Amino acid sequence: MLETVNKVFQTFGASVLVPIMIFVVALFLRVKPKTAMMSAFYAGVGLTGFGWIITMFTPVVTKIIKQMVNNTGIKLPVVDIGWQAGSLASFGSSVGLSFFVFGLIAELILFALGITKIFMASNLWNNFGFMIWGTLCFYVTHNFWLSLGLSFFMLLYALALAEIQADRWSDYYGVKNASVSSLHNIEQTVPAIILDPLWNLLGFNKVKMTPDYFKRKLGVFGEPTTLGALLGIIIGVLGNIRALGTLHAWGQILSFAIQLAAVMTIFPLVTGVFAKAFTPLAEEIDKHRENDGDAESTFEDLIQDKKRWFLGVDDGVGYGEPATIISGVILIPIMVIIAFILPGNKSLPIVDLISLPFMVESIVAITKGNILKVIANGIVWFSLGLYAASWLGSVYTGAVSHYGVAIPAGIVLITSFNLMARPLNALIFAAFISQNPLWIGLAVLVYLILLYALRRYRPTIWQYLKRMSDKNAGYSGSNQKINY
Template identity: 60%
Template sequence: MLEALQNFFNVFGASIVVPIMIFIVSLFLKVAPKRAFFSALRAGVGLTGFGWVISAFTPLVTKYVQQMVESAGLNLPIVDIGWQTGSLTAFSSSIGLSFFVFGLLIELVLFLLGITRVFVPSNLWNNFGYMIWGTMAYAATGNFVLSFAFMVFVLLYSLIMSEVVADRWSDYYGVKNATINSIHNIETLIPALVLDPLWNLLGINKVKLNPESLKTKLGIFGEPMTLGFILGLIIGILGSLKELGKMEAWGGILGFAMSLAAVMTIFPLITGVFASAFGPLAEAVERNKKKESEAEAEVAAKKRWFIAVDDGVGFGEPATIIAGLILVPIMVAVSLLLPGNRALPVVDLIAIPFMIEAMIAVSKGNILKAILNGIVWFSLGLYAASALGPIYTDAVVKYGAVLPAGVALIMSFNLLAHPLTALVFFAWISGNPLYIGITILIYLAFLFLLRTRRESIFAYLRKMADKNSGFEGSKEKIFISED
């Protein structure tokens, strides 16, 4: 059975599996078959578009990042070759596929029992994020039961973060009753919450650095397309410092700048198509809410639930993609200067906009806050990736792909640069009941807080977001079409 499932995912991939899941879930929520079909089709079109743009753009980013590293003359032995290798490894291991089968049942039970109010099966593909951590745990310990239990635990605590950010993410990105839940992108909620009071104390919440203010202050230079071109020039020049006297180098630099301008322009369009795939699902949830009378409004709020959507829904939102792409050269520089770091982010740098959506939503599109939060958290993430690199490499060699020529250690910045998950991982693979017990007790404490004070948490996050100078998010970018 597991081998057949593995062959299925190898053959069809995300662009087919995700639409199938959306179609099934839509019918389950009583969406009209025609709308369900178009939702599924838009999801497939969006994912295909993402794949085309990222696959075309990634080699260009990789080229200039590697040239920057060579110019600096530093040796960072753990090289980022992208999340795709981790996905392949997750779906190639028996423990990963076991979670994909039984994890679906666990997710349904958690939702039906009210332990989480996030409906995960609508974003089933991103379960590979849990699966790769379990595969790494199994490669490190050889203990199937421990590794499977660890995957379930990672699912549990990620669902807390997913639900905490749900109201803000849904409001900012303009998709009602929706949230993100993939473990490789939700953890950035932590620095967004913890560091926000510090940034406010420093007055950063009053800094009007968001897409609207950039357009107003900079004119054409504040447009995402123009910003992409300028950022491309900067990255290209930094990656070609030894070749700036050659005409060929400038041809490459200007070509890269134009490519980045194209990404900044095209991605929001693809995002609009992809996000519309989840519109009917969100509407179905809304219809269920409206059936409640006003007298039952408080009860309805407590019962409010959210559809889990792919992070691609928010990738092309202006503040998200601008902050994410600004962080690309910053994180390369940080990786070169950070004492004790052994990890070099390369391919997954293009995934940074996915990784900062929680930061953007919580700060109401404050680009400066997102950049500062990213520098702090991803710097810690580089240490996490440095520690995890050998284990990740071992898992890939055992279950996944052949390593690139000349590379001994690999990592995925998107999958591994997560300090909290790394700490939990090492606690669990130690096999020490005390360490594992501490992680479980902390989870239970936060679960109790969420289940008893959820509306207060939502209200606090709305108040926190409103302290930032004025940007209402991407509601005009994400649409629900009438089919």
Template identity: 35%
Template sequence: MQTFKTIMDTFGPNIFVPVVIFIICLFMRINVKKAFNSAILAAVGLVGFSMITDYFTPVISPVVDKMLKIAHLNLPVLDIGWQATAVIAYSTHIGMIFIGILLVFQIFLFAVKWTNVFMPSDLWNNYSLILWGSELYLMTKNVWLASFLMLFGNLVCLLYSEMIATRWSTYYGYPQCTLTAPHQVCNVPIALILNYVLSKLGADKIQLNPKKIQEKLGFLGDPMIIGFIVGMLLGLIGNFTMLTSIKSWGQILTTAVTTAAVMTIFPKVGSIFAASFSSITSASQKSMKKGGREWYVAVNDALGYGETATLTTGILMIPFALILAFVLPGNLVVPVMCLTGFAYDSEINVALSNGNIFKALIMDIIIFTGQLYIGSYFAPMFTKIARETGVTMPKGSLMVIGFVAANILMGLITIGFLTKNPLIIGIIVLLYVVQFIYYKKNKQKVTDIIEKHSDYSDSLNKNLEVS
């Protein structure tokens, strides 16, 4: 297991994913030249995504730090981010065993057609499943129950990943791709309900998406200009107590220009990565015409990060997150490291709302509210694991949490498993089975409903035009 982990850490997703794509191409009888070209395009795209996010994060982090100081949040639990969370998950003794178990399990599920999502291509994000399993093991010392939780969580993730595959791949323009990161796709049932309710409440009448903004505001609606404005707004909020300082204005304008650059460059890198799937898509379509299956490759959430509506929603979420942490009664968590990563968490909400920033932001706010409480509940357990794996505790904090370990659905499932009550665990499993059977029997119907409500605003416009 240690050897496998070393290989995974050494090569990383920028190498691992292209290798998987190359193997898939050969398996689908695509010639070696096209298969190699697809793999290289994927590698170039992934490196491009990494370069953008790696450059952008250090630019906005100092601004976020200033916002935290302005907020004066004095709470006992500190958010240490997904990077530290991943290290913790992979450093536990039980986590080392779980790595191999999950890989075999995911390949098996795809091979027997339990799922149409090939999850091993995003193997890195298994760390959040491993973390939940490790937490349960720490609290119960029951390796079988912890293993069952982890595998059951994987089944839940695959169900929701497949459910939103068409919507996500359509909106972001990556054919045959979907998200499988558990800390994101487990938000799908909540996001679906919120999207439906908000549509019924008339949220679609406020069409705050890049296309509509550009139609109404002209050049001000260009993604580059939107990025500049949003970046400027973020910079101003972070520096509003120091607006007389030239240094502050340097940071404000740097944030604005960098955000504009990300929104301009990201789609170009995205088109390179999308091109890597052209051969697979073509072969898949031919296979489907002959009665073959439709399937999707799991990809990293970095692929949607810089899309205009997604990044805008993620940045706008930062001040709301700080306000929520300050005003919510019973919240113990100071959100820190998660603030720069909200664009990742916004992807599903943005895709389901078809780029409606207004709706996606409301959905983000509601989901994050629940995550603050889940994070507060699990902080003692997470802190215990962190200490056992040798993580240095941040100065001044009593406990720590990573928001990967604050997912609402996985948190509630874990709470159910912590009871060790067969009836409660049985009910949880039964709820999954019912959803799974219904989806498999009505897959196209479910997909059509999701597409209909994501496109609700366009339907609304057409109805208004007809009347």
């Protein structure tokens, strides 16, 4: 059975299976078949568009980053080759495939029982984020049930974090009743909340580093397209710092500037198409609320509504939002430099640097698009993540190669900056592979306390996060961010 599931998924891929899931969910929500079909098509078109852009742009970014690395002469033994290898390995293991099948059932049960208010089943594709950690655990411990339990446990806490930031994400990105929930991009909720008082103490909340401010103050130079070109020139110069006197170098620099400007321009358009897949579903949730007598709901009504629930949507929905993509691109050279100077770090981020806009979405939403705070949070959290990726280098390399993924020639150890540079995930992984009931029990206890607080104090948590968000100078609405 598991082999059949793997063959089906590998044959059709996310761009086919995700639209099918969207279509089924839409019909379940009583969306008209015609609208449900268009939602499914928009999902497929959006995923295909993301795939095309990232597939074309990744080699370009990778080449520039490798040149930056070569210019320094610093060699780090754990090399980031992208999340795709981890995804393939997770589908090649019995633990991973078991979770793909039974995890979907668990997601439906958790939602039906009210343990979570996130309908994760609509974000089927990102289950590989849970699968890869179970796969690594099985490679280390050879304990199938412990490893499968780890994947399920990570699902539980990811859903809790997704619900905590759901109101802020939905409000900021302008997608009603939706939240990102993928494991590899949800844990940034933690630093975004914990570190915010520190940034406010330093006055970061008063700094108007937002796309809207750039537009008003810089005019054409504040447009995402122009900012993309300027950032492209800066990154291109860093990648050609030893050859700036050559025609070839400037050809590459200016070409990269245009290519990055194109990404900054086109990605929001694709994002808009992809978001259309979820709009009818979110509107249907609102209709159900109106039918229950909650029409014209205020913010206070929404946060007090115990029946309010959210669709788990793909992170691609927010990738093209200006503050998100600008913050992510700015972090690219910063994280490369940090990788070189961070004491004890062995991990070199390369291919997954293009995923940085995905990785900062929760921070962007919680900080109301304050780019300075996003960068500050990213520096702190992803620096800790580099240590996690360094520690996991040998385990990740062994598991990926064991489950059928070829390691590039000349590379000793590999990692995925997007999947493995995860401090919180790494701590939970460490607790489970210890096979010590005390550490595993402690992890479970922390989750149960978090779940209890969320179920009992969800309105209070959301009110606090809104007040925290409103302290930031910047965007006051969502209509300028993603156009549907």
